[in-house]
Amino acid sequence: MPLRSASEFPITPDPEALEGTYQDCRAALVSANRSRGVLKAQSDRRGVVITELQRELVELEADLADEGRAKARLHALNAKLGSVIRELEETGDAMVGLIDESERQSGFWLVEMFRRLIEQATRWRTVKAKAAALAAEAVEETNPSDQLGGQP
Structure with a gap:
């Protein structure tokens, strides 16, 4: 039954049509309550979906x-390694330079x-x-469980 507006019903019904008007009003009320229940169920389902999406967003964050x-x-580790590698290269170059110079001395x-080579x-x-x-x-x-005493 389609929803009917309250304005469709007479404010003061004829006494002869009172029973029929009452049945029409009751049928319209039952229909409206069913529709309201369906809308509430849909709203509740949307609420569950929204809650799940919010949880997933928190996890993603x-x-x-x-x-x-x-x-x-x-x-930070790459920066440290870069400085160590540069220092190794400088030290190696200095050692090679000292060896080359020592061959001439x-x-x-x-x-x-x-x-100086030993240094x-x-x-x-x-x-x-x-x-x-x-x-x-x-x-x-990369292995935080080892820090906590966990077994590999």
């Missing part, structure tokens, strides 16, 4: 925040060259230790 933090850590100067070799080992520490740090960051 958290995932994006985690990804952002991971990218920032990787960028003799006597006291040769001893001085070897002393560069010590520097090389220190920088290698830094690189190893950075690599270990990177492994720890």
Whole structure:
């Protein structure tokens, strides 16, 4: 039954038509209540969908925040590794330069060259230790369960 407006019903019905008017009013009310129930059910379903979408948005936001933090850590680690690699290259170049120069020298100067070469070799080992520490740090960051004492 289509919905009917209250204005379709007489304000003061004829006494002879009272029973029929009452039945029409009641039928219109039942129809309106059914329609209202259907609309409420649809609204409730939309509310559930909206709540689920909001939950998914919160999860997505958290995932994006985690990804952002991971990218920032990787960028910082890359910067550290870049400086270590540059220092290794500089040390290696200095060692090669000292070896080349020592080949042209003799006597006291040769001893001085070897002393400087040993200094560069010590520097090389220190920088290698830094690189190893950075690599270990990177492994720890990719395996957070190990930091918490978890089993692999």
